[in-house]
Amino acid sequence: MPAVVVESLDHEGRGIGRCEGKTIFIEGALPGERVEFESYRRKPKFEQAVMTSLLRPSAQRVVPRCSYFGLCGGCSMQHLETGAQVAAKQRVLENALWHLARVRPDVMLSPIHGPDWGYRFRARLSVHEVPGELGVLVGFHEKKSSYIADMKSCEVLPRALSDLLVPLRGLIGSLSVSDRIPQVEIAVGEAQTVLVLRNLLPLTAQDVSRILAFGSTHGVDMWHQPGGPDSARPLDDTMSAWLEYSLPEFGVRLRFKPTDFTQVNIQINRILMRRSMQLLDPRPGERIADLFCGLGNFSLPIAARGASVVGVEGVASLVQRAAENAALNGLAQRSTFQVSNLFDATPQSLARLGKLDKMLIDPPREGAIAVCKALGNDAPRRLVYVSCNPATLARDTAVLVHEKGYRLRSAGIANMFPQTSHVESVALFERD
Incomplete structure (x- = not known):
């Protein structure tokens, strides 16, 4: 296996080294580290690779908090101390x-x-029903893959939302349209949290009842989206049609829909x-x-x-x-x-x-x-x-x-x- 000393990070968080006149972009490697690597893409002037062996670790390397780091494609820098991430x-x-x-x-x-953690107040989770023991998966895509990671928690989501990943799998698996719900949109306002189920087929009355019971149990408002983003609406007419966040320094508050763009x-x-x-x-x-x-x-x-x-x-x-x-x-x-x-x-x-x-x-x-x-x-x-x-x-x-x-x-x-x-x-x- 070839080995290089990593010089810096690129804009995707990959280590950059040089070997035999080529620039090597190495996933999982940090500046100052000596690593062995295996290339998966070769071009005349550069190669893309994964780290196969860490020969000399960086003092800024830390143990990733999330057990799905490396599998889930949502994060790429948990192995680097957060101050070094900013630099x-x-x-x-x-x-x-x-x-x-x-x-x-x-x-x-x-x-x-x-x-550094639990900061993500909006997210789009993918959903896929897998035949067999896995059942319904809810989460982010695996790294460089169309598959959804089999994840039961997420460290960048607020804890209350991370704790909903497993119950959500059970809820969607119980619905008549379990194989026709491709995503769940999460949006957090200052007063409430909304989950929007994207449904490609109409929900039955029993589906609606189960979804509303889930929302009541977990303290979230449940919406559905049968069409484009503008079709999203609460499943219960008594729910607020708005979320809200404030900018206290300027004395303003802003209303938004769960499918509107707002900062994460x-x-x-x-x-x-x-x-x-x-x-x-x-x-x-x-x-x-x-x-x-x-x-x-x-x-x-x-x-x-x-x-x-x-x-x-x-x-x-x-x-x-x-x-x-x-x-x-x-x-x-x-x-x-x-x-x-x-x-x-x-x-x-x-x-x-x-x-x-x-x-x-x-x-x-x-x-x-x-x-x-x-x-x-x-x-x-x-x-x-x-x-x-x-x-x-x-x-x-x-x-x-x-x-x-x-x-x-x-x-x-x-x-x-x-x-x-x-x-x-x-x-x-x-x-x-």
């Missing part, structure tokens, strides 16, 4: 900005930390909100755009600081939710929202937003390249970019800095998904 993610951001954009920020912001980690979201508002610095009299605004997560704090905000989002149901949340918080007079496909943004479509003093962009993983290219000479002098993908942030940074005249003043990460390789980040751009 590795910051290096991923720095490397992406330099190698893809040839830019370094004037200031690297201190990383945003939060709970509510504690980190609050701290990220504070930092984003510090960087954006919204002030009374300013007019600020919130692009990819969702249900108003950033829009409402901007308005609460006294600025006027125009939120733009491509999903009509979220735009409606954002407007409702603005009204709920008494911020409707300082908030307007509109539906627009920002992936097709043009100078003309941005000009229709009117004169803007500042802008906040919070795109999905695909980034906001069309928006960045569409910015003109009258673009806002200050732009805050919240990203869930360092690669697309770096690509868009190259446009903002080298083509649009912005300077990258600061950037930093938020550890939104501890134990995984996911990197959330925020960056501040300014120009004269």
